[in-house]
Amino acid sequence: MDIAGIDAQAVAEVQKEVVDLLADLIRIDTSNPPGNETQAALFLDKWFRARGLEGEIVGEPAHRKNFVLRLEGTRPGPTLLLLAHMDVVPAEPPAWSVPPFAGVVRDDHVWGRGADDIKNLVAAHAVAVSRLAASGRDFAGTVIYAATADEEEGTDCGARWLVRNRPDLVKSDYLLNEGGGEFDVIRGERVYELNTGEKGTAQFRLTVHGEAGHASVPLRKGNAVVAAAQIIQALHEYDPEVHMEHLPVDYVRMLVDDADLCERLLDPVTARAALRELHERDDQTARLLEPHYGVTFSPTIVHSSSEAINVFPEKVEVTVDCRTLAGRGEDEVRAEVDRALAGIEAPWDLEFVGSVMGNASPDSSPLGDAIDRVMQRHVPGAKIVGLHCVGFTDSNWFRAAFPDVVAYGFGPYIEEDVSITGDLTHNHDERIHVKDVTFQAVFAEGLVRELLR
Ligand SMILES: [Zn+2]
Structure with a gap:
């Protein structure tokens, strides 16, 4: 063009x-x-x-x-x-x-x-x-x-x-x-992304404690590897609290054709279920929108304190890439992790490994x-979404x-x-x-x- x-x-x-x-x-x-x-x-x-x-x-x-x-x-x-x-x-x-x-x-x-x-x-x-x-x-x-x-x-x-x-x-x-x-063409319209803010990071390491010992007889309780697996699964399945203060509402409306699904995505009570539905129908769009609803957890590294096959490790570390909405930080992440892992019996503790508070500028401004x-003037009809x-x-x-x-x-x-x-x-x-x-x-x-x- x-x-x-x-x-x-x-x-x-x-x-x-x-x-x-x-x-x-x-x-x-x-x-x-x-x-x-x-x-x-x-x-x-x-x-x-x-x-x-x-x-x-x-x-x-x-x-x-x-x-x-x-x-x-x-x-x-x-x-x-x-x-x-x-x-x-x-x-x-x-x-x-x-x-x-x-x-x-x-x-x-x-x-x-x-x-x-x-x-x-x-x-x-x-x-x-x-x-x-x-x-x-x-x-x-x-x-x-x-x-x-x-x-x-x-x-x-x-x-x-x-x-x-x-x-x-x-x-x-x-x-x-x-x-x-960058621009996308959505239903014939050129839609430009304007970044008005950035999410923050609050990456953390969970140390899961277990009973060290010989592995020839399985442990019913106390295997830190099994507990780490449960923790990873619990984080993966957890629905963090929905916060819509930075949700790009216009962008949701542009990307989601189905008016009913769109309204449910814009209601904090139904948003998480609607996102799950969107993942089934159109995973790419769901992945674009989901980060704007709240904190996200992506477990990325698992490390055992033992390298031996026949030994139960004393501890297993699970490192999680965690992103926060602008203006929200570690306290909130800690509370969300507590809720996510409420059903886990094994002892664990959390340590943050590098956090930056996200921040944002107003959505509308002279700029x-x-x-x-x-x-x-240069791209007539361009839509700009913050x-x-x-x-x-x-x-x-x-x-x-x-x-x-x-x-x-x-x-x-x-x-x-x-x-x-x-x-x-x-x-x-x-x-x-x-x-x-x-x-x-x-x-x-x-x-x-x-x-x-
Ligand atoms: Zn760059």
Whole structure:
């Protein structure tokens, strides 16, 4: 699909610049670990200097720095931060059809690690900012461009470092980050996902205690392996309490055709039974919706204290990936686990192994309105649905540090829908259509002009 509301000449200019920059960024290997994002920060510094703009390279340690540039408009107004991380997940070359760090452009795509997560936005935002500067900074307020380190693993040196150590540089009224912008075509309509918040994590380890001893005679009670199996089953079957405060109601209505089932999905009393019914009919849709109803438990690791076949272990550990709704944390998880395991006789205890409280911005805001207006100009009829991301993004650190910031994830695609783009993140043969990264640049420039009018 072509980009409406902008002349072909401008699109061609943006495309040339953004594709070149993205390919150059992919050629700088910022696999995390170890990251080495400073190389990419230095490259961006040079790229902006060549366009008469000066930013700052900040952060620690020395090889994991961030690049931040502030551009003042000609009139006073609010501040919008365009955020994207420079690090990428590692790539295993044998699985790829192109070398993952070569920045290959072919078949209308830019190929390589980071092409879709999220050097595309590092490049798109850079081109948008440089065009805003070149055309006279005709906006009201300040645009901050931030290309950050350490998002994929660790999350210490990038966004988190900046909000702690350089709030003067990155505190903003509005923030646009990765995490949304993919589209699906539902009953003929283009539906875009706008991430208005993120779920949290409260992963935990359950230690199940048993009676150690020789296994030649079965234990009727006290085998920690059997108790662990019961615990896993109980967690799997448990229906956590339904909380609808962040349920994307419009999205439920769009995805579920059957009006009766839809109403039951929107009623907290009937929602769990309705979700089970939806799993039977359309598992894919059920899996999209279920995480928005409450806490989720996914047991992923089981470890016995004994390696010997003929010995009952003293303890078995069950590790559970647990995700919480924004604003809800460990206390609630503990209470839910207590309820889920109420029928288990064996002694167990729970230890959290890494929790981050999820957070969210308001569903509607001037930023959301501006996003909608820019989208309507370029993709007439696009529907934008706000929902919370089940994963984690750096928006979390900004919302936690600056409670007034409105932070959304949105880097819109125009050519390839989520059935294609959804599979590419962290996968081999990661790539992006040139029209998509071009549109992401056009969109970011348009958003600054629209929001900071
Ligand atoms: Zn990412």
